[in-house]
Amino acid sequence: MKPVAIRDLCISFGAVQVLHDVTFDVASGESFGLVGESGSGKSTVLRCMSMLQAQWTGDVIIGSQSVREMPLNARVRTVQMVFQDPYGSLHPRHSVATVLSEPLRIHGLDRQRARMEQALIDVGLPVDFLERFPHQLSGGQRQRVAIARALILEPEVLLLDEPTSALDVSVQAEILNLLARLRSEKGFTYLMVSHDLSVVDHMCDRFAVMQAGRIVEVLDRAAIPSNAATQPYARDLIAASLAYERAV
Template sequence: MSDAGKGKVPALEISNLNVFFGHGESRFQAVKNVSFVLPEGASFGLVGESGSGKSTVLRAITGLVRDWSGTIKVAGSTLGERRETAFYRQVQMVFQDPYASLHPRHTVDRILSEPLRLHRIGDIDRRVLQALDDVGLPRAFRFRYPHQLSGGQRQRVAVARALMLEPRILLLDEPTSALDVSVQAEILNLLTDLRARRGLTYLMVSHDLAVVAHMCEQIAVMRLGEVVEVMGVEQMRQATPEDAYTQELLRASLGYDRDFFSAHMEE
C-alpha cells in the first residue's frame, strides 16, 4: 500500500467477499473470497480479463447485487444488506458507458441537480455551475441533452454527477474503455486532477494495464473470480509479477502505445 491514509481508518475494506448469481443448481459463484484494503486517498486497481469478477466486486459494494457474503467496510463502518442513504454521500460510481448511464431525455442540468434534490441539498444553481467548471465543461452545456455531447463530454458529465454529493470514494468501472484513445487520456488526466484536489480515494476496474499503471499505486489481478496476485505498480512496470497468469496478462498488454500515453498523460 501507499502511505496515503497511513495510520487512519481505511477508506474501504473488503474481507472474504463472495458473490453469487442464480439459484439452486444454476447458482454460480462469480467472486471468491476477495480481500483488500484501500487507505484513504489511495488509488487501487482491479484488473483481469472479461468475466474475471472485477466489476462484480464494485456492484457488491454499491448494493447492485444482493447475493453476497463477507465483510464490506466504508470508513470503518460495516455495510449491511441494504445501502442506506448516507452511503451514497460517501461512495459513488462512474460507469463504463457514459451514454447508457445518462438519462437520454434529461438535460445536463437535471442530471446534475437530481442527486442534490434527492438528498435535499440546497444552493443547486451554484453547485451545478461549479460542477461543470470542475470537469472542464462550458457552462453553456448546462441545458444540452446527452445526444448533443461527444463521448468524452458525456463521461465528464457522468464524473460531475458522481461528485455532486461530495463523496470520498469513487468506484470507476472501466471509465474510459468506451472512448477513443485520445479522449481516454483527457478523462484520465481529469480523474487524476480531481483526486489530487479533493483528496479522493479511487477503486478502479480495468482490463487495460496501461490505464491502471497511470492511475493506481497498487493492483489486484483477478482470474475466475479470485485475486491471484496483489502488486505495486512499479512491480508491474518492471514486469516482475510472481503469478503465471499475471505474467501472461502483462505480456498480452505490451502492445499498448507507451509513447502515446507518455505524451498525453500528465506527470
C-alpha cells in the same frame, strides 16, 4: 477520505459462483486497480461495494462502517460510481441540469444552481452545458457529465468501472488526466476496473490481478515495467500487455 476493506466477498448467480472470498485493502486516498480478463469478476466487485448487487456474503468496510449498516442516504453520499458506457448512463430525455439536480433534490442540499455549476467547472465543462441534452454532447463530454454527477454529492470513495474504454483514444487521456487531477485536488479514494495495464500504470498506486473470481496477486504499480509478479497468471497477463505495448 476513507480507507476501504474488502473481506471474504462472495457472490453467486444461480448455480455459478462468481466471486470467491475476495479480500483486499485500499488505503485512504489511494487509487487501487482491478485487472483481469473479461468475466473475472472485476465489475461485480464494484457492484457489490455499491450495493447494486446485494445478495453477497462477506463484508465491505468503508472507514470503520460496513456498507450494509450504512443508511441509504449516508451510503450514496459516501460511495459513488462512474459506469463504463457514457451513452447508456445518462437519460436521453433529461438535460444536464436535470441529471445533476436530481441527487441534490433527493438529499435536500442547498445552493443547487451553484453546486451544479461548480460540478461542471470541476470536470472542465462550461456552465451553459446545463441546458444541453445527451444527444448534444460527445462521448467524452457525456462521461464528464457522468463524473460530475458522481462528484456532486461530495463522496469520499469513487468506483470507476472502465471509465474510458468506450471512448475514442484521443479522448481517453483527457478523462484519465481529469480523474488524476480531481483525486489530487479532492483526495478521493479510487477503485478502478480496467483491462488496460497502461491505464493502471498511469492511474493506480497498487492493483490486484483477478482470475475466475479470485484475487491472484496484489502488486505495486512499479511491478508492471519489470513484470515483478510472482504468480504465473499475473506474470502472463503483464507480459502480454507489455508485448502489446511494444508492438503498438
